[in-house]
Amino acid sequence: MVELLRDADQDTEARHALWRAIGVASDDVRHRFQVRSIVGLDSAPAGGNSPVPPVATWQLVEALSLLAILLRSEDALADIINLFGKTGPIGMREDSTVRWLWAQQTLRGERSGLNGRPDLLVTSTREQPHPGNAVRIIEAKALRNLGTQTVRGEFGKAHDLRVATYLIWSFYTPAPKVIAGARGLGIDLEALGFDTPHRPDLIASPDALISRVAYAQEEARRARRFAGALEAAGEEARLKLRAPQ
Numbered sequence: 001m002v003e004l005l006r007d008a009d010q011d012t013e014a015r016h017a018l019w020r021a022i023g024v025a026s027d028d029v030r031h032r033f034q035v036r037s038i039v040g041l042d043s044a045p046a047g048g049n050s051p052v053p054p055v056a057t058w059q060l061v062e063a064l065s066l067l068a069i070l071l072r073s074e075d076a077l078a079d080i081i082n083l084f085g086k087t088g089p090i091g092m093r094e095d096s097t098v099r100w101l102w103a104q105q106t107l108r109g110e111r112s113g114l115n116g117r118p119d120l121l122v123t124s125t126r127e128q129p130h131p132g133n134a135v136r137i138i139e140a141k142a143l144r145n146l147g148t149q150t151v152r153g154e155f156g157k158a159h160d161l162r163v164a165t166y167l168i169w170s171f172y173t174p175a176p177k178v179i180a181g182a183r184g185l186g187i188d189l190e191a192l193g194f195d196t197p198h199r200p201d202l203i204a205s206p207d208a209l210i211s212r213v214a215y216a217q218e219e220a221r222r223a224r225r226f227a228g229a230l231e232a233a234g235e236e237a238r239l240k241l242r243a244p245q
Helices: 012-032 057-071 148-161 176-184 199-204 206-223 225-242
Strands: 034-039 075-082 087-094 097-103 120-123 134-141 165-170 188-191
Touching: 012 034, 012 057, 012 075, 012 199, 012 206, 057 087, 057 097, 057 120, 057 134, 057 206, 134 148, 134 206, 148 165, 148 176, 165 206, 165 225, 176 188, 188 206, 199 206, 206 225
Parallel strands: 034 075, 134 165, 165 188
Antiparallel strands: 075 087, 087 097, 097 120, 120 134
């Protein structure tokens, strides 16, 4: 295991790698799809030789995750994509089905009535996000010690918003028991890998970093683990109610 700086925002090497990957992914999205412009802070073009913007590291992970979703889609359509801040709807097609991608959008929970603001959200319709059209969520975390309390909080949000897939990116690798616990709740908890022996490859190759993020997100999308966990929990509850007293 590679030891990282205690503050992810101070890991300039990893931040530079993320920004370079964002630049490569931005170029790929613009060349492949009907997207006119992809911008970072202050409407400046994303990536290239520009310096890493003064945003939190989790925001860089979020931006790369957004682009990786589009790169795995069959088609995408947007005029301008803003990588930092509120974005959407971005139209795209996955498995011949139209979906809509949003960032930092507020929606109200189905049961609690409480507001939530997922980092990234995919919906089944173009209308403003709500539990009825929310399909999957991706969150980006840069907590040094992402623990069970955070996972349980995210589970509550996922349950309230009724999504099929809920993926959390962690800049630091969580403890194995936390990863296993998240998986038991139907949450995909993925470490980026900067504190593993894969760090040199992720630092050196933007394509390797893009591939890492895109593959994990696509695998989670197809697995629909959170939907499966909810169905299993419901069935267990029904069996208990039918059991002889």
